[in-house]
Amino acid sequence: MVSKRTDELLALDRKYLVHGFANVGSGDVWPIIERAEGVKCWDTEGKAYYDAASQQTSNTLGHGQKEIIAAICEQAQKLQFAHLLGRQSNVPIIEYAAELARVVPAGMAHFFFTNGGTEAVETAFKMARLYWHVQGRPKYKIVSLQDGFHGAGMGSAAATRAGSGAFWTGYAPLAAGFIQAPTFYCNRCAFGLKYPSCDILCARYVEKVIQAEGADSVAAYIAEPVMGAAGNVAPVPEYFSIVRQICHDHDVFMIGDEVQTGFGRTGRLWGQEHWSVKWDIMTVAKAIDGCYLPFGATLLSDRVFEGLKGTMVWHGFTQHGNPICAAAASAALKIIFRDRMVENAEKVGNYALERLNREFQKLPVVSDCGGLGLMLGIEVVRDKETKMPFDAETMRKWVRKVLERGLYVRMALAKDYSRVRFNPPIITTEKEADEMLDILYASIAELK
Structure with missing residues (x-):
């Protein structure tokens, strides 16, 4: 039984709101966060x-960061909105770009600012295709991974x-020219092999996909350093x-x-640092300003930027380069470095992963634990031998039960497994991580 106020809010939600990733008009809304x-x-x-869940892996710096809130309020008193379309610019976005340039991977300090991750990815695809068009080599195909997540736009x-x-399903036709390659989830190897005797076939198979399509038609390959929606799956080294x-x-x-992995989530400022690999184009959002406002960016390497110099970019968004978002992002960046948040993500993440491997892995329903930093995943199964997953309804009820115990978690967006x-x-401390894991352990132990 809920209060009259909550009941009224639920009724208004059902009447007026359409939720993403949920059935239209289902009425299955809970909780209402205040x-x-x-x-x-x-x-x-x-x-x-x-x-x-950091609200969809977004509130990386937690809730109620007073410095970010103050920066938003202060900037709102000076300049509320000024776009970056055409030749116009604004002071906060220029100053933030200079700050960001000092910490991004070398050779990646060219920014197209967006309102979030989906827009950043759409921009990345368009910039890649535009580059090859300008070079007189109209490569347009994009290779992505099965189980990968890159947004909800048409591209x-x-x-x-x-x-x-x-x-x-139901949205076809989407943008053309997209091809999938097998993912890097070892516990569900697409080839039925074991690491390391597999010779990392999932990686080498990317070449077969490119060759099958014709390298002269493939513009780019895209992947998350750690696959978030797949259940926080990290690749082998x-x-x-x-x-x-x-x-x-x-x-x-x-x-x-790096929409989910960027700005410290994995225990490195950027996910690519775990393997000393350099991207040609990179996307960030979510943690860029702690997700206090809608903000993101597409980063271009020197090669891409120089190759596009002088080219008209018929692409952009009304809120592209919003000054208040820039102020929030600047404050967030200061907190990340001053308070050593990247180091904390590594320390607490390693602590949590060690506990997952020591305690959770022994449970009869736990098939795999892994991830990097504070981006961890636990696969649960009905049977460890066959790896038969739990059905969706069982897991839906289980998540609700965990919620009732005071822990908000998300499941992987996967049809063939439950992670x-x-x-x-x-910002999570080891003590807070322990309290969360205590609830999670007790809840997983009850799964049957």
């Missing part, structure tokens, strides 16, 4: 929840296979080095989708 602070949220009934959804095609060489050999751009995502804010 306030948040640090790593916790409170609903309209006053119940507290540990936010072990980004075409590159998305998380959910086994759910992002395609050799994977990206092999793919980087393949892309180099066939003159195919490598797009790093719990553990993505608390990177």
Whole structure:
């Protein structure tokens, strides 16, 4: 039984709102979040929840960061809006670009600012295709990974296979020219092999895909350093080095989708740092400003930027380069470095992963634990031998039960397996991580 106020809000939600990633008009809404602070949220009934999902891996710096809020309010008093379309610019976005340029990977300090991750990915695809058009080599195809997630636009959804095609069904035709390669999830190897005797076939197979399509038609390969929607799946150490060489050999751009991994989530400022691999184009969003406002960016390498110099870019968005978003992002960047948030993500992430491997892996329903930093995943199965997954309805009820215990988690967008995502804010302490994991352990132990 809920309060009259909550009941009224639920009725209004059902009447007026269409939720993404949910059935239209289902009415299955819970909780209604009213306030948040640090790593916790409170609903309209006053119940507290540990936010072990960082609100879709977005509130990386947690809730209620006063410096970010103050920066937003201060900037709103000076300049509320000024776009970057055409020849116009604004002070906050220029100053933020200079700050960001000092910390991005070498040779990547050219920014096209967006309103979020999907727009950043759509921009990456268009910039890659435009580059090859300008060079007189109209390469246009994009290779992405099965189980990868890159957004919900017509191009980004075409590159998305998380959910086994759910992002395609009913929306066809999506953008043309998108091809999938096998993913790098060892526990569900597409080839039925074991690491390391597999010789990293999932990486080497990317070359077969490029050759089958014709390298003269393939513009880019895109992947997440850690596949978020797939359940926080990290590759084996050799994977990206092999793919980087393949892309180099066939003159195919490598797009790093760091929308979820960027700004410290994996225990490195950028996911690519785990393997010393360099992207040609990179996308960021979510943690760029702690997700306090809609903001993102597409980063271009020197090669791409120089190759496009003098070219008219018929692409952009009304809020492209919003000054208030820039102020929020600047404040977030200061917090990340001053408070050593990247180091904390590595420290607490390693602590949590060690506990997952020591305790959770022994549970009869846990098939795999892994990830990097505070981007961890736990696959649960009905049977460890056959790896038979739990059905969707069982997991839906289970997530609701975990929520009732005061822990907010998300499941992988996967049809063929059930993987719990553990993505608390990177401000999380070991004590807070333990409290979250205690709830999670007890909940997983009850799965049957």
